[in-house]
Amino acid sequence: MKTIVSVVSTLMQNRTSRTNLLALMKLVLVLVLLITAYSITFHMLMEREGQHHSWVTGFYWTLTVMSTLGFGDITFESDAGRIFSILVMVSGVIFLLVILPFTFIEFFYAPWMKAQESAKAPIELPEGTSGHVIFTNYGPVTSMLIRMLEENDIGYVVLVPSVEKALDMRDKNIPVVCGDPSDPKTYTRVGVEKAAMVVTTLDDVTNTNVTFTVRELTERVPIIASATAEQIRDALELAGVTHILRLEEIMGQALARRVIGNDAEAHVIGELKGLIIAEASPAKTPLVGKTIAESGLRGTTGVTVVGIWTRGRFEPVEPDTRIGEHTVLVLAGSQEHFDRYNEVYGKHVAEDERLKVVIVGGGRVGRATSRALTEAGIPWTIIEKLPERVRHIENAIIGDAADFEVLVEAGLQEAASVIVTTHDDETNVFLTIFYRRLRNGLQIISRCTHESKASRLHRAGADLTLSYASMGANTIFNHIRGSDTVLLAEGINIFKVNAPRALAGKTLMETAVRSRTGCSIIAVERDGERVVNPDPDILLPEDGALVLIGSLEAEKNFRAAFPCQDS
Incomplete structure (x- = not known):
């Protein structure tokens, strides 16, 4: 009845x-x-x-x-x-x-x-729900982030405006609530006052409305909103947003950092209370061909190689890991250490040796990439089909990126790298195959919207791929986890824990943390002082703290191996 x-x-x-x-x-x-x-x-x-x-x-x-x-x-x-x-x-x-x-x-x-x-169709959450994340959109970024939340036992709910979509997502076991994302009653029904965060990744106008609506109900809950235009920042800030997400800018900077042969300096990608994590390309430096042990980086500069990027995958390193020309080093250290590194290795590429980069796609990501390359002093050319996208860009060529004459005009034959930035993964795969056939030695860096397409791009011939979904999810997850954790844009997780009693009194070498869990201890804190890149023979404190780096899976392994520590 x-x-x-x-x-x-x-x-x-x-x-x-x-x-x-x-x-x-x-x-x-x-x-x-x-x-x-x-x-x-x-x-x-x-x-x-x-x-x-x-x-x-x-x-x-x-x-x-x-x-x-x-x-x-x-x-x-x-x-x-x-x-x-x-x-x-x-x-x-x-x-x-x-x-x-x-x-x-x-x-x-x-x-x-x-x-x-x-x-x-569910229209509200069970009474008493708290500590959950509220999403206003279900897309590639949200899908990737949901997997991270589930792995860390963090609750969430997705707001959808239509009954059909709500029922479809419910059948896929995704917690949903049907409601208008701009209606205050919707947020009351999902317990926004007890939520951990609201994440809205809709269009700029709707994101502003969502932010204003949530702020009418609570001032406490953090709000992360995406923005596609710089001018929307003021509106979001006035509405009460906590963090503004410019994924196109983040992606553009990350793509530009990966260009090899143009810049050997270390580029900061994350920081945790003075501990700096940076990436560096070893191409055209004496590091190419050497193992980590042979490089002597730690003794020469003070930085520690905590991992490498190989074909888009982050891998922990061992002393016998060899540094290749296409390897991207992930380094940890203090500002002083990186100043020394840049002094020793950053000058191996002269200004007149820097080769041009061709950017395929003049959309928001392509334009952000060009700005990042300009800041690094690297020459570039954009190829774009739609004139209105690159109307105010002088070194832009209008045409099809698969047209050989257009590629010749853009200078692909002399370029060191090509960065494919279109939002369509199938187009990116096609262009990657085409460019690899044209020039086997060309560095091809490609963006992919969905994480699942990364392996296809690598098979097509891409040297590096960066996932838009993964990068966006990692950035948001970084805010959810708080100040003692830094999940870098490319998926490296830096986290801090109180020193486990099982490790107290042992040297870093004796603990074998890296081989057992996949994490690397990059800093030790005791008596209010932090030792960055500790020596292998340092004794781990009983009452101090450890700063580690590794993937989310490696962090999970560490917490399982040492369950008694308080993070």
Whole structure:
């Protein structure tokens, strides 16, 4: 009974459903009047023929003829009566077998079934839900971030405006609530005041409205909002946003950092209270061809190699890991250490040796990449099909990036690298194959929107790929985890824990943390002092803290191996 009431309530809340139901009632009324008129006419014609029947018989005859059952137990003897019978039968076929069923299904049955489905769509979270993340959009970034939240046992819910999408996502076991993302009632139903964060990645105008709506209800909950234009920043800040997410800028800077042969300096990609993490390309430096042990980086500069990027994957390093020309080093150290590193290795590429980069795609990511390359002093050219995207860019070429003449004009034959930045993964795969066939030695860096396409791009010939979804998810997750954790844009996780008792009194070498968990200890804190890049023979404190670096899986392994520490 409760279900029927909820379905009827949902049905009657829709204005179109109410209008359709009224039209159906009018049609039924016309049918009742028609049956009554036929019954009266039946009596009149039967009286003329000398036959006497009750009014019940009149209605009975009318319905059997209109429904084409035609029992034949009551018949007219005159031609006028038989003509009337034909009229009743034809109108019955039209009304009872065509118009009424179609109208019933269209105006009542279909809306009723839809209302039943709508009644099943969740419109609120269970009472007492807290510490959850509220999403206003489900896309590649949200999908990637949800996997991270599930791995860390953090609750979440996705707001969707349509019942159909809510039911579809519910069938995929994704917690959803159906509601307007700009309606305060929606956020009340999902317990926004007890939430850990609100993440909105819709269009700029809607993101501003969402931020303003949430701030009407609570000032405490952090809000992360994406922005595609710099001018929207002021509106979001006035609405009360906590963090503004410019994924295009983050992606552009990351793509520009990966250009080899142009810049050997270390570029900062993350920091945790004075501990700096940076990337550096070893191409055209004496480091190429050497192992980590042979490089002597730690003794020469003070920095520690905590990992390398190889074909888009982060890998921990061992002393015998060899540094290749296409390897990207992930380094940890203090500012003093990196100043020394840049002094020793950053000058191996002279300004006049820096080769041009071709950027394919003049969208937001492509333009952000060009700005990052300009800041690094690296020459570049953009290829773009749509003139309006690059109207104010001088060194832009309008044309198809698969046209050989356009590529020659852009200088692809002399370029050191090509960066593919279009938002379509299939196009990026096609262009990667094409460029690899044209020049086998060309460095190809490609953006991919979906994480699943990265392996295809590598098979197509890309040297490096950066996932838009992964980068966005990592950036947001970094804010969710708080100040003692830094999840860098490319997926390296820096986290801080109190020193486990199981490791107290042991040297760094004796703990074998890296081989056991995949994490590397990059700093040790004790008595308020931090030792960055500790020596292998340092004794780990009992009451201090450790700063480690590794993937999310490596962090999980560490916490499982040493469950007694308090983070």
